[in-house]
Amino acid sequence: MRAFGADPSGRRDSAGVVKEAVRHAKEVRGPVRIVFPRGTYQLYPEQAELRELYVSNTVGPDEAYKDTRIGILLEDMADVTVDGDGSHLQFHGLMTSFAAIRSRNVEVRNFSFDYTTPKVVDTAVSDAGVADGRAYRILTLPVGSRFAVGDRRVTWLGETSPATGQPYWSGVDGMQYTQIHDPVAQRTWRANNPLFDNVAAMTDLAYRKLRIDYHTQTAPTDHGLVYQMRQTTRDTPSALLWESRDVTVRGLKARYLHGFGFVGQLSENITIDGNEFRTDPASGRTTAGFADFVQMSGVKGTVEITRNVFDGAHDDAINIHGTYLEVSGRPAPNTLTLEYRHHETAGFPYVDGATVVVAAGGAIATRPPLRRSAD
Incomplete structure (x- = not known):
């Protein structure tokens, strides 16, 4: 190198x-x-x-x-x-x-x-309570995290591409999937995300801190927990x-x-x-x-x-x-059409020289085995 x-x-x-x-x-x-x-x-x-x-x-x-x-x-x-x-x-x-x-x-x-x-946003509840009759949380983000606040919503932003000037990815509020981590008990579990329910106001406090105020007067009980949020596309x-x-x-x-x-x-x-x-x-x-x-x-x-x-x-x-793979057709006496059934799996040859079945469920499309894209 x-x-x-x-x-x-x-x-x-x-x-x-x-x-x-x-x-x-x-x-x-x-x-x-x-x-x-x-x-x-x-x-x-x-x-x-x-x-x-x-x-x-x-x-x-x-x-x-x-x-x-x-x-x-x-x-x-x-x-x-x-x-x-x-x-x-x-x-x-x-x-x-x-x-x-x-x-x-x-x-x-x-x-x-x-x-x-990273495309997983780890946000810690660094403070929570009730002020002026409204519950609130203060979220603290790790170094490298980027976000923009507007209309009581937060948009998480990936790093800006030096080529396009645009973020490599973005997501809104809790995105599609959440795990909750307790750093004291060293436990992690999958659960619903309450951070963005009944939001009354949202404020960027700078220094990677975000304040969320709620319509409810019930104090949150998750001080110290970390919400790990992401989209689901691999x-x-x-x-x-x-x-x-x-x-x-x-x-x-x-x-x-x-x-x-x-x-x-x-x-x-x-x-x-x-x-x-x-x-x-x-x-x-x-x-x-x-x-x-x-x-x-x-x-x-x-x-x-x-x-x-x-x-x-x-x-x-x-x-x-x-x-x-499921046998989904027999177009000739010595030929079978096979179909990948898992929705996240398709496109690679199952055996050497086989037709590649690209579709996963529903209609079937075929193409020869793929090697490389043009540079």
């Missing part, structure tokens, strides 16, 4: 440099090690690799999300190691951190990574091991997994060892995973998941499953 001009000071975007360095490494004969000399590296999506991906338990047949930006893409490679040398990779926007696609003998190791403005895997074999992920500190988790899909022999899946304590956040941490989908051989720390997911820590 140093040879190609990646910036370990963390001042410049290194995504384009990483893309070119990995493409060069692909042409190197024999085992190759891609090294990030110790430092901090910024990776924005605009210059990162772009691929059309269909991944289990994500967005199914919705083509609005078919193109994925990938920070580190190992594609059709063999005998390759990505060594972070203790570095930190800071991701921006909505992107997959790394992927191994149709590759073998791969190791990804020894770095931490995080996202600047727009991309956080990391993807696709049609690859003998892959090891070791010594990573995954501070936030955007979109989904580490997905192994139609791959063989995967080791996930000695990693931390949890937030950086200094971040003030409590959510480390938008959904699952580790998901193995249709993987064969041996899967070893050892010596990891899992803390702060919005779904399973580990999920291992197959993919089942």
Whole structure:
């Protein structure tokens, strides 16, 4: 990475440099090690690799999300190691951190990574009570959180893209899904979100604080709790091991997994060892995973998941499953039409050379297996 001009000071975007360095490494004969000399590296999506991906338990047949930006893409490679040398990779926007696609003998190791403005909003009730006959809450947000207040509503904003000047994402009030975290009792549960019911007024207090006044006179009882709020669309895997074999992920500190988790899909022999899946304590956040941490989908051989720390997911820590298809037609005596039934699963070939069934439920559309989008 140093040879190609990646910036370990963390001042410049290194995504384009990483893309070119990995493409060069692909042409190197024999085992190759891609090294990030110790430092901090910024990776924005605009210059990162772009691929059309269909991944289990994500967005199914919705083509609005078919193109994925990938920070580190190992594609059709063999005998390759990505060594972070203790570095930190800071991701921006909505992107997959790394992927191994149709590759073998791969190791990804020894770095931490995080996202600047996660798509899960963690807001703590830092004060609550009754004033002037109205109940109120004061919400405190972690560093990196952005929002705008108007007409008794709050709009949560993703980081602003340097290319478009627009936020990478946005959401309103409690969005679609909430978990509640008690940092004292160390408990987290799924529940309805009362923060935005019967709102009388909403005030931006600055310094990442938001005051909400209510029509009710009953004092809230949730002082100290953290509301973890998000939308439900899993727009991309956080990391993807696709049609690859003998892959090891070791010594990573995954501070936030955007979109989904580490997905192994139609791959063989995967080791996930000695990693931390949890937030950086200094971040003030409590959510480390938008959904699952580790998901193995249709993987064969041996899967070893050892010596990891899992803390702060919005779904399973580990999920291992197959993919089942329904016979929905027989267009010829020797031909069957198969349909994915899970609404978040579609588009990838179930067996080599098979027709890809893109639809999940309802009408069926077909297309040949997909490889890559144009750069």
